[in-house]
Amino acid sequence: MSTWPILSLLVFLPVAGIAFLALTGRSGAENDRNARDVTLWTSLANLALAIVLAARFDPGKDGFQFVEHAAWLPELGVAYHVGVDGISVLFILLTALLVPICIVASWTTVVERVRSWMVAFLAMEALMIGVFVARDALLFYVFFEAILIPMFLIIGIWGGERRVHAAFKFVLYTLAGSVLFLIAILTLASLAGSTDMDRLEHTPIAVDAQRWIWIAMFASFAVKVPMWPLHTWLPDAHVQAPTAGSVILAGVLLKLGGYGFIRFSLPMLPAASAEFMPLVYVLSAVAILYTSLVALMQRDMKRLIAYSSVAHMGVVTLGLFTASARAISGAIVQMLSHGLVSAALFLVVGVVYDRRHSREIADYGGLVHSMPRYAGLFMLFALAAVGLPATSGFVGEFLVIVGVFPVSAVFAACAAAGMVLSAAYMLWLYRRVVFGGVPAGPPLPDLDRRETGMFLPLAILVLWLGIQPDFVFRLVEGPSAELAARLLAAQTGGGV
């Protein structure tokens, strides 16, 4: 199909950027500037490459495209095998978009160990894209786990006052789940004689075995999503992470859990997925209602948004485990939307944190008087989080509700009730931070050009996805329908 390995380029271009960074000096203003420039241009080039990929991708075709295959450990059936379907293309776009935004966001705020910071972000980008292109389970696992290292450093070195605790909590918690994931992969590989994901998808597995493998994988993905009650690492990690770290964490890393469900649990273990559906439904509904209520009572802006993330991801998991192409594609759109919106909301918090060095809601009020542009953009992203139609937040949520309703009106109602609660905590947050009388003290300056620049693409995409989400649906419809069909077959007794 393609004559040049575009997927490998996407993975290794950031690595080349790291090599370039190695050429710059360790410290000093000039070296810092060079490091920033190199990283920004590298990530922008990767974004351009991702757009080329999306443009050349043919949604009309079944199966994976731009496939590359190279032997790695042939005696074990392990290979460097990459390829993309519509879902991967969208997540690659999301990743490639958020990384340059993170670089811009930390342009003036990260002043220590600039070069290391940039290396960490480029490494993150390479690994994240690696996850989204991997078609070999072991390759997937390597990328999936290696991401923890740069994220650990980002929180642990550039984070807040309790950064080390939060970094360890994040890494150890996710690692505990990952060990089980590795065992699950090895079990699968021993059953199929290969770690090739195409093969694994077409290997029938006995229901008993499916059950155990499913649980092992669930432990890993549910922590990543995170699903209730495995979510308590998230608020701590977000609060301690620097702004750009939170953006990547909320924007991409939380999607890895859902992506894992899409690539492993649902297609490879449909019978177990169907069997455990009630469990997932209950946990998702609890996540939506419980974490929304918890979010309502938070006094720290970042904690509030972190909890709202858990609630939004509850809608995602609810949709993913529903045997309906509407619900599954809705869940994927919701993941993308959440990637944009929560990223933007963490940037929104970061902007005022940079100005006043506080995350406490009570320390703010009346920002609209001196920051009208900020107030407008904050309103847009808050509304998207609330799921207002014509923003990206609505489309996914609505399709999940429509897809879940035939299965269970009660769970659809839970998802719908989340609409009320999300409006409550977001608007209350907005009111306390932005509205009110003229605050005491020197007025905070409005967004400068750099800051406006990092919000603008997110704002445009949030509206575009809300009004014209067609291109997304064309990409996800096929894969979603296939997943839904597998799940449905398993439910109706097709078994393996």
Next chain:
Amino acid sequence: MMAVAAVFLPLAGAALAALLSRRASPALAGITTTCLAALALAASLGVLAGLGDDPTRVSLATWIAVDGLHVDWALRADPLSALMLVVVNAISALVHLYAIGYMAEDPHRPRFFAFLSLFTFSMLLLVSADNFLQLFCGWEGVGLSSYLLIGFWYERSTANAAAIKAFLMNRIGDVGLVLALAAIALTFESLTFDAVFGGAADAGSATLLGLPALEVIGVLLLVGAMGKSAQIGLHTWLADAMEGPTPVSALLHAATMVTAGVFLVARCAPLYEGAPVAMGLVAVVGAATALFAATIALAQTDIKRVVAWSTCSQLGYMFLAAGVAVPAAALFHLFTHAFFKALLFLGAGAVIHALAHEQDLRRMGGLARRMPLTCTAMVVGSLALSGLPPFAGFWSKDVILESAFAAHGPVALTGFWMGLAAAFLTGLYSWRLVFLVFAGEARAPARVLSAVHEPGWSMRFPVLVLAAAACVAGWWAHDLADAGTPFWRGLFATAHHGDVPAWVPIAPAVAGAGGLLVAWLVYVARPELGARAAARTAAVGAFLAAGWRFDALYDGLVVRTVRRVGSFLAAAIDQGLIDRRGPEGVGRAALAGAVRVQFLQTGQLHHYALVVVVGAVLFAAWNLLVGGLS
């Protein structure tokens, strides 16, 4: 295309006003948006004039197309949407014009006009929708714009609280609407009106959750409509919405928000035809609201709140009409109500403006001589509201009550009597307002009184236009009342109601006149009588003034519970149980365990040697005795 212009010109106005906020003079925003609103009105008149026998459809773009569910951005022109386009744009244009004068001193005018036009656009999107999803988009846009406008004066914490309350109460209704949409998508496999209403006749036997599908859909739609139209139970936001500037109230009450619920129920008339229980529920909710809100209006002391509660009550009439299978009558009342309610609000705004932002009826009085024009306008508005012939409200209220009577059935008949009682109360509270403001002696301080004046031209002109409409609209447009007239082009099924006794058609007007007389007696002729009666029923008065204490109930029952549960979950469960016993607990246990076993690591070589020897002996013994490794 006319329809496109009618819907999107206000959006252009909103965008321009937002852009103008920084560049040009603030006055320009008002003029620009007003002109565009007027153009939109002209375009919607064009749409109305150009209506054919069948609905036409302008498709703009695909919105969602996935798994067989296809939804477009599309505009629909049929008698119902054309009528609503005209009403919304007419009221909007007049309110925009009025606001130029009313908001002349506000530094944030561009933002105000941007929001006002956005409000209009959202409602236009709602009424011109060709499918349920676009309707929902407009529906939520209306909720958003009202949130922004009620909270327009964002320095005031009461305004912020009212804005959030309005949005949340509406969202509670929206849960019903979203689930209704899901139920419709499941039952009809489509969300476009044509497909759904076309399939409604065949869906009579479909079931959902073991119940008739159409009944389920009907009830869920009603929940949504109740939120937006402030029907009993989800009504508490409406009176608080008065925190917004008065032009907003006029627009919100007459055209762009609370009528959306009535529109929804009327639009879905084909579904309700197959859902008698849900339809009965619509009638019950409507009749209850009509009477309930009228009693509250009686006891309010804030001029705007009297008018606000009257809206709530009049919307109840519209629901009653829809609930007794005469949606055309509901829309007729919506139409006449739009004019006289906007008139009453703009008149009240003129009074408030003249009295230096005084809103308390107890500090008004005697203004008839000082503001003859406004007084005349308010009198006309009140005549229309209390349903006296030949003013607008007479025609439409009459049709509704007559239809309720004719529909027989216990529900409809109860609705008739409740509506009739409400008609009496309507006469009473609307004339109480007029007499307290304009008759008797002036109770405002002299300093304020000396400055009382009639408003300027931009505020006067809309009031005059609306007053004229409140006089003639009912008589002129009474074709709207009957679904069988050529105007409706067969959009609604015609109800076959029997004849009614001769006293029924005149009863509403008599009741309204009775209310007027009592008001005159109590507030003008024998005020001491009124004072004595008020003193004797003070407890009832306080109960009514507090809106039957719904707010206190919700605050205690819901708001506080949510907060208490939220804090409990956040502190005790999330941090206390899940986190401390979960990851943090495991971490601590691991540390503690490590401390406990660290005594093994003494660093003394002979200790280790001893362990090795003991281990080797035990291993050998086990091998010999048990048979070991082989």
